[in-house]
Amino acid sequence: MRMTTIRRRRALTGLAFAAPFLMGFAIFIAYPIGASAFYSFTDFNLFQSPDWVGLQNYERLAQDSSFWKALANTFVLTATGVPLSIGIGIAGAHLLNLPVRGQPLFRALVYLPTIVPVVVGGYLWRWMLNSQYGFINYFLGLLGITGPGWLVQPEWTKPAIVLMTLWTVGGTMIIYLAALKDVPGELYEAAEIDGAGPFSRFLHITWPTISPVTLFQVIVNVIAWLQIFTQPYLLAQTRLNNASSGPGESMLTYAMYLFQNAFSFLKMGYASAMAWILFLLTLAVTLVILIGSRRWVHDGAR
Amino acid sequence: MTALAESRRRPWILRRRTRRIVPVAILAAVFVFPFAVMLFTAFKTPGDVFSTPPALLPREWTLDNFAEAFDQIPFWRYLANTLFVSGMSVLGTIVSCPLVAYATAKVRWRGARPLLGAVLLTMMLPPQVTLIPVFLIWNGLGAVGTYLPLIVPAFLGTPFLIFMIRQFMVSVPDELIEAARIDGASEFRTYAQIVLPIARPAIVTAAVFQFVWSWTDFLNPLIYLGDPDQYTLSIGLYSFFGENDVAWGPLMAACVMFTLPAVAIFLVGQRFFIGGVSAGALK
């Protein structure tokens, strides 16, 4: 009897704290999730009532070469982008944590790119990557390297997308900086006295402390990279609103193809089926990460 | 006396600070370079924007681009609108996200895991499919054409930020919370007095993120705001894109003016979350 009262009170407490999100979820999330699941089994163009077609959208997707191409492109981008984001995020945060003069300014400079509106960033990078007028190939040339045709050679478009996206990795770094504040300084000193080198200190002190944040970073980065849209969309287009998939569809990402189906072709049913496949894929990957994380994430409860 | 102090200090600076500042400066330089391109282009004449080989500095400095940018968009009005939307969103975020994060991290109830799951699921649905259903909901509520669709979601909690704050709260030792509970503190007092102060770096980080998102958001203001008088700065930037060509100089000038207020706020804000001072006192 007493147990259930405590349990009920705890549940009420939890609900009270969660109330803002639950309200938002009920109003703005639950309906779109349900609606998109339903639409994925229909022929729906956004403007006329949907027609039930069963599994037809999913069957067509299986035979749609652009779908498979987009999926493969997205996986390649995610597989390179996530480790690089995390690696550069951790390394950069350590550098920005060094007590140097002008430290706040350096931090602001690294974070600055995330404040640049992404459309302007897209134009800026198309220019940076131009082989005649751009700085990237110019700098490579100073090193004696002939730069590639970034945006026209299919094998170089993905590095270009990764490069432009990593430009805004400052956000990841800032979160790691906040996490580094939680690393207990006394432990460092103790380890230093014990003669532990920087790598061993990182492995035994820093890494465990920042591991919950790393779990967060891995999951949100995987989700973000699987949904990557704006950077490839902007790099592939040659003029405003003039969408393209890049040479050999090498820049067509999953979200771009979904967007194209939803807003250019007005095939919302097809797009919803794509959304659900991505949703389930992301869910599966996230679950694998979460289960795997029990081995390496240390939280305050343990 | 001062000369002596100087000579004693210099080798020390050379040995420790300089050695450290080099990689930090290189890191910052790499990230800031495209921005520098933007900044200096804002001072270039139209014929000078592109050159082979590319040149960072203008051949001839001009302020015309800034004049044109001010001419093209009602900068101060848009700035006030943007500050309003961003400010309200930040307020919403710092009020609601820590609450929800706490419910998933430290309240011991059976809903904690499902709630975290729901937060994660929300992030996994591609925004392209939710755009129109969500618009229709706001339209049904009669809120299209007002700032509400841009502000209210922040008060309902942003999944990314809830999850982030949660991961910071998770590392708060349970003993601290237990001790407070045994002392008879209410759950809210435990939250407000024990957990919130420890999570402050995460919360201020969340505030900065929310601020920048609202600041740079283009699509939502465009979709939900009807009257150009309500527009935010990011929409104004589009007035430099023509059907076929781009007004590079004025665009870059406007973009510099667009980023500066946000940078200023970041510089002020970072003192509260990642400032040089030592780690959390409660550790």
Next chain:
Amino acid sequence: MTQVTRMRRPLVAALAGSAAIALALTGCTNSGSTGGPEEVTFSYLWSGAEADAIEQIIADYNASQSDVVVTGISSPDFQKQLTSMSSSNGSFDISDHFGNGVGSWAAKGILAPLDDYLAADGVDTSDFIPAALDQMTYDGKIYSLPIAVHSFQLLYNKTLLEEAGVAVPTTMNELAAAIATLTKQDADGTITQLGLGDPSPSTTLTTLGYNFGGDWDAGGEPSPTEPGNIAALQWYVDNIVDLVGPENLATFNSGNGEYMSAQDPFYVGRFAMVIDGEWRAANIPATAPDLDWGVTAIPYASTDLEDVTQLTASTLFIPANARHKEAAAKFLAYLVSDEGMTAFTKALGNLPSRTSLLDTDAFADIDQFDVWMDALKSPNVFALSSAPYSAEYSADLGTAFGDVILGSTTPQEAMQTVLDNSSNYATE
């Protein structure tokens, strides 16, 4: 904690203020039916200089009559456009789109049919260029009007042609020879100058298809494998791609400056010739005043294919969910009138879509503009169909053209792939 309380008061005041603004706004939009002038919202995708020109025309219209008051909003994103039209109460009454998108939107009930309004407002639809009006028509009804059209002609750099001793080509064979002479390549294959560049592969290659007697929508269906289309692609491969090598071409194109900037590859002499639209005529004096250029009809493949050009259109439409359709139609009628259309097309450097305006001297001060104007009088003006499948078809063609230019497939194979894909296209 204190920071929060200190912040809150002005913010609450501001929120209350914004709510008041919102109320005032809804009050305004609802007042349309009560006798005074009707309010029409014109949401257009144009921005920048084009938007300024449109605002001027709106101001002129508002000053010229007292029945309708038009408010213009520059809204440069078609996601926003579609989203607004998805609700039952539209936020705008008139907007713009492009020609081959009409059928798709009309089939889905997004657009209001215009025939009755046009009759009431006395718009003579027979004056519109037939190829353009075809695009506006779906299932026997008119769903949009072309506010401006575009035709494609061959532009050439006079200086480069004279230096190389090349005469302005009139046949495809002469064009091929001119391209070979005007293309310069280093010993290692690096291209320094290309005979015929292409600012937009989709436009260039669909246009060339018509020039070779092809048809992209034979019988109202996607027909990418029509012999003329394949012939055009094969000509392009033989005379440009294979001439320089696909990889060299890609490398060269990666160094092109931004389109229509002072570093546009045609303006700086990287391209000796391009096939492009009339907007160049207004842009060149402003952006590349020193360029000595000329423009001529696209060379013909055989004598029955002289003066072939492709037409594309910028359109105006009234969405089905507009709240002030009748008033919007009045404004639409003004925009396509002699006065409205001349002002609009002139400001944007585009072509008028009405046959009777092709002979005005209103455009005389734009150098060489008449070449594009005259092209519209030809019986050989073709336009892509505006069927429900157009968007998907264009996207697939764009990808296929890209593959052909990269040398990764043959024209025949590429077009066959598009044809195979077309069975999945939307039919309504």
